[in-house]
Amino acid sequence: MPPGLHLTGLSVIYDGAPVFENLSVRLPAGKCTALLGPSGVGKTTLLRIIAGLEAPTAGRVTADDGEALGHRIAYMAQQDLLLPWASALQNVMLGAKLRGDKPDPARAQHLLARVGLAHRATARPAALSGGMRQRVALARTLYEDRPIVLMDEPFSALDAITRARIQDLAAELLAGRTTLLITHDPLEACRLGHQLLVLSGAPATLSAPIIVPGPPPRAPDNEALLHTQGQLMRALTALNPP
Amino acid sequence: MNAARPLITLAVFIAIWWAVTSFTAIPPFMLPSPQSVVAAALAQPGYLFTNTLTTLTEILAGLILGTTLGALAALAITASATAQRWLMPILVLSQSIPVFALAPLLVLWCGFGLSSKILMASLIIFFPVTANFSDGLRRTTPAWLDLACTMNASKTATLRHIRIPAALPALASGIRVATAIAPIGAIIGEWVGASSGLGYVMISANARIQTSLMFAALAILATMAITLYATADHTLRRWLAWAPEGGA
Numbered sequence: 001m002p003p004g005l006h007l008t009g010l011s012v013i014y015d016g017a018p019v020f021e022n023l024s025v026r027l028p029a030g031k032c033t034a035l036l037g038p039s040g041v042g043k044t045t046l047l048r049i050i051a052g053l054e055a056p057t058a059g060r061v062t063a064d065d066g067e068a069l070g071h072r073i074a075y076m077a078q079q080d081l082l083l084p085w086a087s088a089l090q091n092v093m094l095g096a097k098l099r100g101d102k103p104d105p106a107r108a109q110h111l112l113a114r115v116g117l118a119h120r121a122t123a124r125p126a127a128l129s130g131g132m133r134q135r136v137a138l139a140r141t142l143y144e145d146r147p148i149v150l151m152d153e154p155f156s157a158l159d160a161i162t163r164a165r166i167q168d169l170a171a172e173l174l175a176g177r178t179t180l181l182i183t184h185d186p187l188e189a190c191r192l193g194h195q196l197l198v199l200s201g202a203p204a205t206l207s208a209p210i211i212v213p214g215p216p217p218r219a220p221d222n223e224a225l226l227h228t229q230g231q232l233m234r235a236l237t238a239l240n241p242p
Numbered sequence: 243m244n245a246a247r248p249l250i251t252l253a254v255f256i257a258i259w260w261a262v263t264s265f266t267a268i269p270p271f272m273l274p275s276p277q278s279v280v281a282a283a284l285a286q287p288g289y290l291f292t293n294t295l296t297t298l299t300e301i302l303a304g305l306i307l308g309t310t311l312g313a314l315a316a317l318a319i320t321a322s323a324t325a326q327r328w329l330m331p332i333l334v335l336s337q338s339i340p341v342f343a344l345a346p347l348l349v350l351w352c353g354f355g356l357s358s359k360i361l362m363a364s365l366i367i368f369f370p371v372t373a374n375f376s377d378g379l380r381r382t383t384p385a386w387l388d389l390a391c392t393m394n395a396s397k398t399a400t401l402r403h404i405r406i407p408a409a410l411p412a413l414a415s416g417i418r419v420a421t422a423i424a425p426i427g428a429i430i431g432e433w434v435g436a437s438s439g440l441g442y443v444m445i446s447a448n449a450r451i452q453t454s455l456m457f458a459a460l461a462i463l464a465t466m467a468i469t470l471y472a473t474a475d476h477t478l479r480r481w482l483a484w485a486p487e488g489g490a
Contacts, residue, residue, distance in 0.1 A: 053388050075392035081385055085407050085484045097403055098395035124484055144393065 002147030002178045003063035003072070004029035005050065010059035012045055018203040019045055022059070025197065025206050029064065032171075032179040032216060033209075034193030036186065036232070038239060041204045043182045047150050050180065051075050063148075074144040078153040080137040082125040088112060089121040092139045111139040115169060131162035138166065142173055149179045156184060164220070167191055171217035186232045190225045192216045196232060200239045207235065274454040279461065282454035289443075294462055296439040300356055300428040301470065304363020308424070309417055311364065312371025316413075319372070320379040321401065333372060341365050342430050349435035359436065363427030367420040371413070378412025379405050411485040414478040421474040425467045440466075 005027040012019040019042040027033045037043050048054040050061050051073055063069055082091045092111060093103040112118050115135040117128075125133055134155060141149060154170075155163045163185075171192050183189050189196050190212055198207040210232065213224040256276050262268065263275035270278065283290060315333065318325040345362055352358035382405045390400045432441025440459045447455040 048388075051388075051392050053391060071394055073392055075389060077385055077389065079385060081383075081389050083386070083404065083407070085410075085482075094389075094403070095393040098390055098393050098399045100396070100399060126484060150392075 002030050002176065003065040003067070004178060005069075005148065005180075006062045006064060007046075007050070008060055008062065010046070010049065010061070011057045012042065012049070012054075013057045020199075020204040023204070023206060024059075025209075026064075027178055027180055028195065029178055030176050031194035032174070032181055032192055034181045034183055034189035034196045035199060036183060036189055036196065036236065037199035037204070038236075039184075041199050041201075043199055044152055046199065047152050047180060047182055051150050069148070072146050073148045073150060074141045074146040076137055076141045076149065076151045076154045078156060080125070080130075080133040082133055082136055082140075084125050087122045087124055088117060088128065088136045088139075091125070091136055092143050094140060095144050108139070108143055111142050112136070114142075114173060115139045131158050131166060134158060134166060135169070138170060138173065147177055149174055149177050151179065151181045153182050153184060155188065163188070164191075168217045186229050186236065187220065187225075190229045190232065191218050191220065196228070198232075198235055198239070210235075271451050271453050274457055278454045279457040282452070283458035283462075286455075290458065290462060293438050293440050293443045293459070294466065296356070297425070297428055297432070297441065297463070298466060300359040300431070300439065301363060301424045301466075303356070303360045304367060304427055305417075305420060305424050307360060308364035308367030309371050309420055312368045312416065312420075313375055313413060315368070315372045316375035316379060317401075317406075319376050320405070333369060336365065337369050341427065345430050345434040348431065354435050354437045359428045359431035359439070362431035363424045366423050366427035370419040370423070371416040374416030374419070375409060375413040378409030381412075382408050411482055414482055414485075417478060418471070418475060421471050422467070425463065425470070429463065 007023060007025050007027070010023040011021045023046070035043050035046070045054065049056050050069075052070065061069065063072070082088075083094065086094070089105060089108050089112065090097075092108040093105065095101075096103040109118065109121060112121050115138055117132060117135055117139070120128060120132065125136070128136065134157075137154070141151075151170075155166055158166065167188060181189070181192055183192075193212055193216065196210040196212065198210075199205070200207070210228060212218070212228045214222065218225040259273075260276050263270070263273055274282075315329055319329055341362065344365065345358075348358040348361050352361060379401075386404050386408070387400065390404055395403075428439070429441040429444075432439040433445055436442040440463045443459040444456050447453070447459065
């Protein structure tokens with residue numbers, strides 16, 4: 001069972017201006033938490049702190065099983081970050097190569113098959129479409145096989161149809177992991193999230209979690225989804241007066 | 243058309259040259275006609291071939307040595323702050339002293355043979371290779387480094403699997419510049435003191451007022467330099483086909 005995450009008393013101050021202060025929240029084990037909020041509010045900073053890429057000014061991130069987080073996080077960014085000189089298959093196995101582990105081409109090939117790219121294993125990223133590249137990035141994230149997955153707007157650059165397809169795929173393949181998904185898209189949040197959080201204000205604070213009923217991925221015309229999306233849209237538009 | 247364009251330019255150039263030598267009173271010892279240059283080259287093909295081989299060897303060995311040392315210096319500067327503090331002054335110094343001024347010294351120390359010319363070419367090449375490659379190594383996409391960090395990569399593994407491959411197009415730019423200027427180093431070295439090579443042919447032909455032979459050596463040198471550059475450019479483009487613009 002993957003661990004849940006506790007963010008306790010997190011504060012970040014850039015050049016004397018607090019981004020957020022004393023932020024505490026629990027990301028439930030094995031569930032997907034979607035984080036929304038206006039641009040520049042500090043969503044990515046929060047994700048980078050959890051990933052260990054930035055240190056908070058105060059506070060800490062812990063797993064609820066008490067063990068270190070270091071080797072238990074996989075990270076998927078907005079850009080696919082595929083290495084242009086390496087094939088899709090080699091990109092999937094990047095983590096193993098970087099850690100000096102023996103790469104497992106059979107498992108990488110299997111993951112490529114699961115994201116529907118078995119036939120493009122030898123292709124370089126330049127020969128793939130945006131959607132395909134992001135699917136390779138998803139396979140690379142899955143290859144890491146970590147219990148905690150952090151995603152920073154991973155599908156925002158894709159067109160609506162491609163995005164919907166890859167959302168279904170991500171929900172299926174990431175099920176059971178503790179996932180934090182940053183997104184700008186209320187529909188995406190409502191399709192994939194077990195719970196939704198809104199980060200807003202300066203210094204930023206987190207809303208009370210909004211629970212979406214039913215298991216993800218939810219159909220775009222699912223009634224619970226439409227209801228939550230409406231609720232979320234009202235909350236978000238209230239934050240950004242025109 | 244793209245392939246024909248340089249040939250047309252060359253043909254026009256030779257036609258103008260021929261016209262100037264045919265219809266003006268410029269004496270042949272100052273500007274020989276194209277046909278006399280060809281005749282001079284054909285009169286002693288063995289002599290020119292041997293000397294071309296010398297210069298080509300100097301250029302190629304200089305390229306290999308200069309590129310290797312330049313790339314190693316770039317890696318050292320990138321990997322270690324201590325190396326950077328020690329190597330940077332040497333790098334700057336190697337550029338502030340005109341390499342041509344060192345030529346007599348190199349010939350004095352290393353003799354009239356190949357080694358002084360190889361060293362000259364290496365010295366000239368060293369800086370552009372180091373500067374381009376270390377620049378490329380410094381500019382790794384930060385998001386790649388973040389990804390590597392979340393994958394628990396060591397610094398060495400990140401350098402080997404991400405930073406070095408990502409900097410290869412920059413290294414290729416350095417090698418292109420190196421290929422273009424390596425012949426300069428070799429020829430300067432030969433002018434200062436040599437017993438063979440195209441630079442030596444030019445100096446000795448000049449002393450004997452064999453201007454046609456001098457022009458023949460010059461033409462061979464130019465052809466060799468252009469061929470070398472085109473070959474390097476083509477190879478690098480194929481090698482780095484993944485990079486936008488073939489690593490330019």
